[in-house]
Amino acid sequence: MIAEAPPAWNLFKQIFAEHWNGFTRVHPRYQTPYYDGLVDKMLRCGDPEKIGYIEYGCLQCGEGKHRGAMSCKSALCLRCAKVYVDNWVSQVSQMLHAGVIYRHIVLTMPAMLRPTFYQQSKALLSPFMRCGVRCLDDVFSRVSGKDLKGGYIVVIQTHGRNGQYNPHLHFIATSGGWDHKGQQWIHLDYIPYAMLRKKWQWHLLTMLRQTVKTNAINRLVDACYTRYREGFVTNVQKGDVPSRYQSLATYLAKYVVSPPISLRRIDRYDGQRVAYHYRSHKSERVERETVDVYTFIGRMIQHVFPKGFQRVRYYGVQATKTFEKIKYMIQEALATVKGIVKGAIKIIAPMTYRQRYRQSTGRDPLRCPHCHSDMGVWRIWHPTYGVIYDELEAIRRGKYASQAPRADPARSPGRTLRATSGGIPLLLSGLR
Numbered sequence: 001m002i003a004e005a006p007p008a009w010n011l012f013k014q015i016f017a018e019h020w021n022g023f024t025r026v027h028p029r030y031q032t033p034y035y036d037g038l039v040d041k042m043l044r045c046g047d048p049e050k051i052g053y054i055e056y057g058c059l060q061c062g063e064g065k066h067r068g069a070m071s072c073k074s075a076l077c078l079r080c081a082k083v084y085v086d087n088w089v090s091q092v093s094q095m096l097h098a099g100v101i102y103r104h105i106v107l108t109m110p111a112m113l114r115p116t117f118y119q120q121s122k123a124l125l126s127p128f129m130r131c132g133v134r135c136l137d138d139v140f141s142r143v144s145g146k147d148l149k150g151g152y153i154v155v156i157q158t159h160g161r162n163g164q165y166n167p168h169l170h171f172i173a174t175s176g177g178w179d180h181k182g183q184q185w186i187h188l189d190y191i192p193y194a195m196l197r198k199k200w201q202w203h204l205l206t207m208l209r210q211t212v213k214t215n216a217i218n219r220l221v222d223a224c225y226t227r228y229r230e231g232f233v234t235n236v237q238k239g240d241v242p243s244r245y246q247s248l249a250t251y252l253a254k255y256v257v258s259p260p261i262s263l264r265r266i267d268r269y270d271g272q273r274v275a276y277h278y279r280s281h282k283s284e285r286v287e288r289e290t291v292d293v294y295t296f297i298g299r300m301i302q303h304v305f306p307k308g309f310q311r312v313r314y315y316g317v318q319a320t321k322t323f324e325k326i327k328y329m330i331q332e333a334l335a336t337v338k339g340i341v342k343g344a345i346k347i348i349a350p351m352t353y354r355q356r357y358r359q360s361t362g363r364d365p366l367r368c369p370h371c372h373s374d375m376g377v378w379r380i381w382h383p384t385y386g387v388i389y390d391e392l393e394a395i396r397r398g399k400y401a402s403q404a405p406r407a408d409p410a411r412s413p414g415r416t417l418r419a420t421s422g423g424i425p426l427l428l429s430g431l432r
């Protein structure tokens with residue numbers, strides 16, 4: 001559930017409500033139940049009567065009530081983006097290991113390849129991620145002279161800052177790899193940039209040629225080698241990423257999983273044109289853009305991945321089981337490397353609905369405004385399944401009646417509940 005909708009939310013919904021059908025007629029690629037479903041869910045998001053709700057009630061005094069609308073969790077929904085980012089940060093933080101040095105590496109592709117990736121995203125996106133892994137293993141092995149396997153958390157990103165299609169890979173990579181033959185961890189102080197660029201070009205173009213076997217692709221690949229003699233653009237973050245796991249994951253989340261255009265950046269919509277702004281990496285300035293409404297919808301929807309696509313993946317020793325096996329050897333090997341900060345990983349738990357609500361409004365939604373005790377789940381309603389849970393029904397059926405009072409010094413042995421509808425006081429014990 002989401003606490004509160006940001007101000008431009010209604011504008012965003014209005015754009016899709018008014019133009020989605022027209023847009024799909026012009027772009028039949030998106031005329032599928034999958035995309036229709038995402039848009040439909042997004043339009044209902046946050047409306048309790050349409051998407052469902054969880055109602056909390058005060059079981060002490062029976063007066064307090066709070067209703068939170070369920071969220072759609074659609075990849076398209078900017079309102080749900082924050083929850084998505086929070087969960088992502090939490091998930092990635094848990095996959096980073098104490099005492100291990102990671103690097104942030106970005107692998108990109110030149111503009112002339114992007115249309116191919118856009119048109120064949122279903123066939124190309126997974127091989128794209130895998131060939132990035134092969135490339136880094138290749139570089140690590142070449143530099144060390146040993147057959148190394150690194151550990152990688154890979155996130156695929158399809159948009160640049162202004163929302164245009166620009167697929168690239170973010171790697172959180174170990175600073176070295178596992179030498180299976182020698183049963184040892186090899187740490188690499190640096191990555192030779194020039195080699196990485198050329199290797200990346202070779203791995204990406206080879207994958208492309210082998211996946212899309214057409215003459216047009218062969219010509220495109222050849223053109224890429226002629227035009228980019230130094231290889232493709234790769235960025236390696238300068239220096240190590242020490243044990244600031246939390247900030248690493250948070251920092252990455254900003255670039256990696258945040259939506260193409262955040263709600264705060266939509267400035268105007270007049271029914272036909274949308275004005276928005278973004279901060280450009282190139283100019284380091286805020287850039288403004290006004291596009292027609294179909295272009296805007298296109299920029300938002302093109303970043304929705306094919307159904308079931310996993311955009312965060314773990315490879316090599318980063319896959320949990322392998323890591324557990326060799327973790328201590330890695331940590332031992334790295335303990336001798338100068339400058340490592342040894343520290344516990346800070347695991348960030350995803351925020352609960354209650355915390356998010358409190359953060360955005362300053363109010364605790366689950367505290368009864370009358371008697372100030374915590375409220376419990378009172379009723380859950382879903383548009384398809386109807387009432388999923390009803391506390392009053394549960395009480396009527398004897399949820400609490402058969403339970404003997406528990407010896408719990410922190411709680412009073414019995415509590416009084418006045419049901420708001422019936423007004424019958426009930427003695428409750430063992431209520432959580």
Ligand SMILES: [Zn+2]
Nearest residue numbers: 058061368371
């Ligand atoms: Zn109360």
Ligand SMILES: [Zn+2]
Nearest residue numbers: 045072077080
């Ligand atoms: Zn939503």
